[in-house]
Amino acid sequence: xxxxxxxxxxxxxxxxxxxxxxxxxxxxxxxxxxxxxxxxxxxxxxxxxxxxxxxxxxxxxxxxxxxxxxxxxxxxxxxxxxxxxxxxxxxxxxxxxxxxxxxxxxxxxx
Amino acid sequence: xxxxxxxxxxxxxxxxxxxxxxxxxxxxxxxxxxxxxxxxxxxxxxxxxxxxxxxxxxxxxxxxxxxxxxxxxxxxxxxxxxxxxxxxxxxxxxxxxxxxxxxxxxxxxxxxxxxxx
Numbered sequence: 552x553x554x555x556x557x558x559x560x561x562x563x564x565x566x567x568x569x570x571x572x573x574x575x576x577x578x579x580x581x582x583x584x585x586x587x588x589x590x591x592x593x594x595x596x597x598x599x600x601x602x603x604x605x606x607x608x609x610x611x612x613x614x615x616x617x618x619x620x621x622x623x624x625x626x627x628x629x630x631x632x633x634x635x636x637x638x639x640x641x642x643x644x645x646x647x648x649x650x651x652x653x654x655x656x657x658x659x660x661x
Numbered sequence: 662x663x664x665x666x667x668x669x670x671x672x673x674x675x676x677x678x679x680x681x682x683x684x685x686x687x688x689x690x691x692x693x694x695x696x697x698x699x700x701x702x703x704x705x706x707x708x709x710x711x712x713x714x715x716x717x718x719x720x721x722x723x724x725x726x727x728x729x730x731x732x733x734x735x736x737x738x739x740x741x742x743x744x745x746x747x748x749x750x751x752x753x754x755x756x757x758x759x760x761x762x763x764x765x766x767x768x769x770x771x772x773x774x775x776x777x778x
Contacts, residue, residue, distance in 0.1 A: 585766060594665075594754045594769035595705070638704070648695070649767060651705040 555639045560656040569626045571655050573639030576620045584615060584622045587638045589654070595638060599624070626657075634659045664688055665757050667770035674745055674777055681741045682773045684755030690735035691757035695767065696728075699752040711738045745777045 556574040563569045575584070583602050587595035599606055601613040601622070612625040626633060636654040664687040674680050684694055692713050697705040709719045709730050717730035729741040738757075742749055752774055756767040 587769075592752065592772065592774065594667075594756070594772045597663075597766055597768060600766055648707055648710060650707070651697075653704050 554650075555641060555652045557637075557639050557652060557655045559653060560658065562658050562660065563629055564660050565630055566628050569629050569633075569657060569659075571624045571626075571637055571639075571657070572621055573624070574621045575639070575641045578619050578641050582619075582641045584613065584619075585640045585642070585649075586611070586613065586624045587640065589636045589638065595651075598637075629657075629659045631659050631661065633657060663759050663768040665755065665768050665770040667753075667755055667773050669773060670771060671774040672776070674775070676746055676777055677744055679741055679743045680745055680775060681739055682753055682755075682775075684738045684740070684757070684770055686736045686757040686759075686768075689757070689759050691738075691759065692735060693758045694732060694738040695756045695758070696730060696738075696740050697754045697756070699754060699772075705754060708740075742775065745775070747777045750775055750777045 583600055585600040586598040588598050589595040599608055599611045599613045601615055603615050606613045614623040636656050638651050638654040640649050642649055666685045666687055668683045672680055694711040696708045698708050699705045707720050708723045708728060709717045711717045711730045711732040713732045713735050719725045727743055732738040752772050754769055754772040756769040758767050
């Protein structure tokens with residue numbers, strides 16, 4: 552399983568765009584990149600998943616460079632409710648297990 | 662879509678008793694479900710992988726006789742913590758994999774807070 556490295560914490564203000572970068576230098580050819588959000592005392596929530604280039608949905612964008620050794624989760628115009636821990640995971644398509652790293656604690660202030 | 666529920670959401674039990682936690686996929690069938698444990702201010706740790714109709718696969722260091730997992734149907738998996746002790750107090754989270762294209766992303770339940778007194 553590819554190991555991921557993320558910043559331990561990030562601070563932002565309401566209305567700003569937040570970019571969280573994850574390094575996964577030994578990502579395998581068939582690995583997908585998935586991001587989850589977790590609030591205290593709740594289960595993680597799926598945010599976005601991608602394999603290459605750019606993926607966008609209603610809540611976030613995921614940028615993946617050509618070498619796929621890193622990825623960036625972009626949250627446009629964050630609000631206080633985006634304060635949470637964000638996890639980056641990589642895994643083989645259909646692979647049974649996900650390994651959670653320490654995640655990035657995002658704190659959004661007024 | 663892709664909703665996973667857990668019951669109960671929290672439970673308090675006395676040391677030495679057993680507790681059962683249910684995990685249900687409400688709007689999809691899940692051939693595989695996963696059980697995680699999360700201690701305060703720590704990340705999720707995978708305990709076991711539960712496949713419908715077969716024995717669960719436990720991660721290294723997880724006692725299979727203590728944490729009994731039953732995946733009896735495509736929408737229900739249960740985790741029973743037997744002879745619970747205070748050190749078993751934790752946040753237990755299940756997930757179910759929706760195998761629809763892509764990488765079969767996992768959808769997580771809301772978690773169950775277990776406190777053993």
